[in-house]
Amino acid sequence: MHRRTFLQGLGMCLGVLSSRSQAHDVDTKLEFTPLKKSKAEWRKLLAPDAFAILFEEDTERPGASALNEEKRHGLFICAACYLPLFESEAKYESGTGWPSFFQAISGRIATSRDFKLILPRTEYHCARCGGHQGHLFDDGPPPTGKRYCNNGLALRFAPESEPLPALRT
Numbered sequence: 001m002h003r004r005t006f007l008q009g010l011g012m013c014l015g016v017l018s019s020r021s022q023a024h025d026v027d028t029k030l031e032f033t034p035l036k037k038s039k040a041e042w043r044k045l046l047a048p049d050a051f052a053i054l055f056e057e058d059t060e061r062p063g064a065s066a067l068n069e070e071k072r073h074g075l076f077i078c079a080a081c082y083l084p085l086f087e088s089e090a091k092y093e094s095g096t097g098w099p100s101f102f103q104a105i106s107g108r109i110a111t112s113r114d115f116k117l118i119l120p121r122t123e124y125h126c127a128r129c130g131g132h133q134g135h136l137f138d139d140g141p142p143p144t145g146k147r148y149c150n151n152g153l154a155l156r157f158a159p160e161s162e163p164l165p166a167l168r169t
Helices: 003-013 039-045 048-056
Strands: 074-078 084-087 109-114 121-126 132-137 147-150 155-159
Touching: 039 048, 048 132, 084 155, 109 132
Parallel strands: none
Antiparallel strands: 074 084, 074 155, 109 121, 121 132, 132 147
16 A cells, blocks of 8 residues: 555544645535536637547546646646546545546535446536546545546646636636
8 A cells, every 4th residue: 555545544534634725725615606618619628638538528548647646735626617626635546547536525526327338337527517527436445435536637736836727617
């Protein structure tokens, strides 16, 4: 087990992981209006590979994302609308080749059933813009036992030392 993974799990067990990042004030009660844009509007705003993942439910190949190695404190935000989805303290190395998290920020993720591989899976999306993020599995670390397996291109990282970008309108 990696030291970071162990310490994160221990921190969760002891209640150290809060609903706030140190520099970014994460308002878990943030109320937001769903962002409705056409696929044509999203296509103009996003790189083709990010658009394919977020709005055509494509998947990047494992190991392709620079976010796999991201270890700084901050927030992982939706690459489409910039809604914060995960705190860096919830990130862990799952060994899958995709950025993985054991907990999302409350109220920021919506789920649906996916039958694309015949067997049902739980797909999750940004609750604000509907952008496809990845799939949710029950094989993550304690205390949640969850693994949010995310496409790196569906996220952007906002270091705690920098201001968050404004939500897209």
